[in-house]
Amino acid sequence: MPQAGLPARRAAVFLLDQVLGEGRLLSEAIGGGALERLDPADRATAQRLATETLRGLERIDRILQKHLQKYPPITVRNALRIGAYELCIGGAAHGVVNSFVEIVSRSKRHGSMKGLVNAVLRKVAANGAEVYPTLRTPRLPKWLRGPLVEAYSPEIVAAIEEAHFAGAPLDLTAKSDQGALQRATEGALLPTGSVRLKEAGQVSMLPGFKKGTWWVQDAAAAIPVQVLAPKEGEAVLELCAAPGGKTMQIAASGAKVRAVDTSESRMARVAENLKRTKLEADLVVGDALAEEGQWDAILLDAPCSATGTIRRHPDLPHAKDGSDFFDLFNLQAQMLDHAVHLLKPGGRLVYCTCSLLPDEGEAQVEELLERHEGLRVDAEALDIEGIDPAWRSEEGGLRLRPDYWSDQGGMDGFYIVCIRKD
Structure with a gap:
């Protein structure tokens, strides 16, 4: 019987390999069918782990740098990144560390690096959750940050990066009556008429979804x-x-x-x-x-x-x-x-x-x-x-x-x- 969380974590490593190793967008990697064999809960967890690791990548890499003399191969590095992310947001050290050691140990190419994964993630578990929030807000890469600073200003771009790191709530557009949608979902009615939910859960279970009274739209x-x-x-x-x-x-x-x-x-x-x-x-x-x-x-x-x-x-x-x-x-x-x-x-x-x-x-x-x-x-x-x-x-x-x-x-x-x- 597979260890709890293992299929989702393995899939998340694959997704990071596709983005950071192959230059593919997450939507392309997910749409390619690689996650089809996962049950819906594991599929959602894999996407969340990959997305949030990418969101905090600069912070995560800074934490890992302290414990690495040189960068391991991309797949091992991505396993470390996702494991570090989970530990930094309070994940149970035993389950997280064991999962990523298991994932790397099963790799024909990188199985010998399971000891490295174990050692590094245990060090991250010691104080990663305390260090992570104190690090600089992740910055955009130079190829994009430069043009944006030129177009706006360093201060505005920093504010944009803060917004990126905060992520996005779920916005809904009503077919006809945004007031009724706001009341049904207990969301916030925005100045332009959209209804915003901070904690949406499963979209298809929200009031009015089956009746078609709204759709998701930023x-x-x-x-x-x-x-x-x-x-x-x-x-x-x-x-x-x-x-x-x-x-x-x-x-x-x-x-x-x-x-x-x-x-x-x-x-x-x-x-x-x-x-x-x-x-x-x-x-x-x-x-x-x-x-x-x-x-x-x-x-x-x-x-x-x-x-x-x-x-x-x-x-x-x-x-x-x-x-x-x-x-x-x-x-x-x-x-x-x-x-x-x-x-x-x-x-x-x-x-x-x-x-x-x-x-x-x-x-x-x-x-x-x-x-x-x-x-x-x-x-x-x-x-x-x-x-x-x-x-x-x-x-x-x-x-x-x-x-x-x-x-x-x-x-x-x-x-x-x-x-x-x-």
């Missing part, structure tokens, strides 16, 4: 559709629609929405959520650049670096290195140009990215206006409930950061702008 991600303000009967095109939170917002307004995305699997999830919420949309698996027609309103949530979502996805700065940024910038510009072409005269386009980089937000809009005549930024579209005037950017858009609402749990980093076509 509060910042819910703002672009509020800026778009779709109206009943309007023809709305949504480009890059998955995972579908914005699709459901548009559909709930009564507008006729065509939602386009290249990912068949992600669009299948959108279809499931539409069915659960009893909402309708025309779903298309295809290339946004191949879309045709003329539309009253368009929402373009463009492919981006996703650097605004690190508080929920701490694997991102470790799995990426910024080498694909310029390709993303070019793709965003192409999609903006195409969206403008599809917009009816008098129509509106909301462009957004879940990025902290101005190159994917403010700069894209400035360059778009230089390339096209007859376009203007509609700053008045941002006059919606809960928007702090300090969030507005010079060119008329909205710049959201993870350190905003820090006393309430923060928000994803986003850029949002409304463009009008004369």
Whole structure:
């Protein structure tokens, strides 16, 4: 009979190997089927251990450095990292140490290092829980921290890193009545209308899930559709629609929405959520650049670096290195140009990215206006409930950061702008 916790811990080591050794995102590693044989509880534990170890990686490595003369192979190092994380948050030393010694001992390549794992983790168990909270808040890697410091300031980036380390609560968007959702879930009603839960538990067991009265959506991600303000009967095109939170917002307004995305699997999830919420949309698996027609309103949530979502996805700065940024910038510009072409005269386009980089937000809009005549930024579209005037950017858009609402749990980093076509 396997030791309690062993399958989840072994899977967590695998996930860290994929992120830190292979440069894959956690979503890709999990989606590859490697965790399918685990029961749901172990699968959730493995994901949590991998996620939280990545979140505190700098602190964990500092603690381990004191007990290592040289770094062991990546798999052994990752076993030490996860074990150290568990010990630093108060895990029972006996069970944690024995599990990771067992995991390493079963490795054909690294079995001889079980003694090292045992010795190092026992030293961490002695005082790791006391040392861990006193260490510096983990910083972003240099490839990302540098551009953000240049765009904002060292102080702002430090505040963003604090928000990343704190993690993210669960935000819900109501289909129609956010007050009823707030009362049913006993969550907090945020200024922009989202309902926030600090301790959500199993999402599918929350009140209203089966009836489809809400969906999971970060509060910042819910703002672009509020800026778009779709109206009943309007023809709305949504480009890059998955995972579908914005699709459901548009559909709930009564507008006729065509939602386009290249990912068949992600669009299948959108279809499931539409069915659960009893909402309708025309779903298309295809290339946004191949879309045709003329539309009253368009929402373009463009492919981006996703650097605004690190508080929920701490694997991102470790799995990426910024080498694909310029390709993303070019793709965003192409999609903006195409969206403008599809917009009816008098129509509106909301462009957004879940990025902290101005190159994917403010700069894209400035360059778009230089390339096209007859376009203007509609700053008045941002006059919606809960928007702090300090969030507005010079060119008329909205710049959201993870350190905003820090006393309430923060928000994803986003850029949002409304463009009008004369």
